[in-house]
Amino acid sequence: MFQHGGNVFFQNTCIDFSANINFLGIPDLVMQAARSGLVAAAQHPQEQSGTLEEHIAQWEGVNPEHVFCCNGASEIVKSLTQVLKPKKALFPAPGFEEYVRPLTMAQCEIAYYYTKEEEGFRISLDEFLQQITSETDLVFCCNPNNPTTVLYDRSFFDQVLKRCEQTDTLLILDECCLDYVKDAETITMHAKDADKKLFIVKDFTKMFAMPGIRLGYGLCTDTELIEKLRGTLQPWSVSAVAKKAGIACTKEYAFIQKTVQETGKEREWLLEQLRQTGIECCKGEANFIFFKSRPGLHAFAMMRGIMLRDCSNFEGMPQGYYRIAVRGREENEKLIGVLEQWQSQS
Numbered sequence: 001m002f003q004h005g006g007n008v009f010f011q012n013t014c015i016d017f018s019a020n021i022n023f024l025g026i027p028d029l030v031m032q033a034a035r036s037g038l039v040a041a042a043q044h045p046q047e048q049s050g051t052l053e054e055h056i057a058q059w060e061g062v063n064p065e066h067v068f069c070c071n072g073a074s075e076i077v078k079s080l081t082q083v084l085k086p087k088k089a090l091f092p093a094p095g096f097e098e099y100v101r102p103l104t105m106a107q108c109e110i111a112y113y114y115t116k117e118e119e120g121f122r123i124s125l126d127e128f129l130q131q132i133t134s135e136t137d138l139v140f141c142c143n144p145n146n147p148t149t150v151l152y153d154r155s156f157f158d159q160v161l162k163r164c165e166q167t168d169t170l171l172i173l174d175e176c177c178l179d180y181v182k183d184a185e186t187i188t189m190h191a192k193d194a195d196k197k198l199f200i201v202k203d204f205t206k207m208f209a210m211p212g213i214r215l216g217y218g219l220c221t222d223t224e225l226i227e228k229l230r231g232t233l234q235p236w237s238v239s240a241v242a243k244k245a246g247i248a249c250t251k252e253y254a255f256i257q258k259t260v261q262e263t264g265k266e267r268e269w270l271l272e273q274l275r276q277t278g279i280e281c282c283k284g285e286a287n288f289i290f291f292k293s294r295p296g297l298h299a300f301a302m303m304r305g306i307m308l309r310d311c312s313n314f315e316g317m318p319q320g321y322y323r324i325a326v327r328g329r330e331e332n333e334k335l336i337g338v339l340e341q342w343q344s345q346s
Helices: 028-039 050-061 073-084 096-103 125-131 154-167 225-232 240-250 254-277 297-302 329-343
Strands: 067-070 088-093 109-114 139-141 171-175 200-205 216-218 290-293 320-325
Touching: 028 154, 028 240, 050 240, 067 171, 067 225, 073 096, 073 171, 073 200, 073 216, 073 225, 088 096, 096 109, 109 125, 109 200, 139 154, 154 171, 254 290, 254 329, 297 329
Parallel strands: 088 109, 088 139, 139 171, 171 200
Antiparallel strands: 067 216, 200 216, 290 320
């Protein structure tokens, strides 16, 4: 069974490079807001100073009725399958397979589009468009892709969306890692400008280092679909803690800018160090790095206090590929030390 990175049983003994969470940690004001939500935990979640949807809408430049909030990106896909009851979905592989689980539970057929190792795991646009037919209910894509870090420009998804409009297919575009990309505003698809066949998935988990709080959101101009999605949720699906923290996140512009700068600096340092050790890294963008080595690295690193993501259980992934998150310099230096030991045994 597919599993995430981030094994909590080893986090106290290993430096966790397996989950791509912001190494700067949760912002102070977001932590304070989350704590204020705990004070109100004895009551049902209340709306104060505007709804969470209104704050996200202002942040994203969309209308509040185009925002769907829930307790994580995976629940968005679960809700979509409940409402749309899809029969067939197109899924690039390797890709973020957490979305496969709700599709499988809904007995939706999954058609994989397999990217090629020799082409850097990049989707061939013409081939991909040909696989989107009138029988395709959903198309899933991540930008940048997880775990391969492949980044596509705006024009790529303009073409995919145009094809989806022709075939009456919903494009579900995960942009959860795009905030880490420099000049992301020139790459992101804008829900307010798009046809109703685009559904953008985002979350607060990675940028704001709060995976345990559970808060994700979707953006779509199809207000009828948004209302139906809200109807699938249990009452108070988003906790008081998550609401407070999420509203605080929408005010953290400076924190995002600092994160992009610091992550970019550490990522470049890591890439240079990896090149010097002889490790082949794949071209891309994100707050993580995807590279090829030999099978067995995961266990080797774990024994030396480093936990990285073995990508061998991704659909369509050859053996020997790994993903590492970008962390702070001191921890990155320890990672490189272990990888140098690994390479010296080759």
